[in-house]
Amino acid sequence: MSLDSIPIHVVPPGEPGLTGNAPPLLRELLEMVRRLLETGEPSAIDLSALPLTPADLDWLRDKLGAGEISVTLQANGESTLNETACPGVWWVTHHNEQGAVTSQFIEVAFVPDLVKAHPQDVEIGSGYLELLVSDL
Template sequence: MTSLSDIPVLAPRGEPLPGESPVVSAVLNQVMELLAQFLASGTAAALDLRRVPRMDAATYQQLKDALSTGEVTATVAADVRVEISETQYPGVWWVTHRNERGDIVTELIEVTEVPAILKSHVADMRAGLQRLEQALALPSSREGTPAPA
């Protein structure tokens, strides 16, 4: 995973919109470059929002508002809770990892088709197949119940 410090932050193109933070403008320009890079090469990337300099609460909210929420959201309930929201820009995802107390542990903007956390792992798929095979091998507890039409 790439952090913002690993990727050169591009200078904003033009002036920020009225009231827009230069930090927000720089992050949005970086996201734009990463999206263009992904479309050209298929190379996914992520920005670690916890490493963005001068990201105070107001700047954070301004960035959240600028990206907004798109059509897809998902929650992964694993060892940590992960909330995933596609932004209004397809392929740009806001990914928040929370610990058991609900505190934010990691927050990323991922540029990819589907965030890696949502992809099934082959080992999990094999285990799922085995459970399904076992379930189908057992006699149904609803024998005699007509199948739904």
């Protein structure tokens, strides 16, 4: 029996449009970028913690534009860290293994932390290189 015979068609509630919650974020980003320049301190906005509709997010993404660097991370699902047209402002989206968005941030940093290699991991890498060299 095919599921098509069950006459249920879920109609999603109409997508609410712009709420006006996105524009103030641009001001906050400006503050954060200034702080990065003055003190070198990185910061972030947690987009999933704010009442933003998909339309708001589209508006924000459109305003910030696309930059030159896109980083893709394969770790328990895909993550993308894309620089926007404003250097130092990164749009970070984490997906789970099923492809659903688990969290979304705008990070203000010269390089997002997630991209940098951790010294302990570099140490493990150097151990591996030593092993390769010793086999030469």
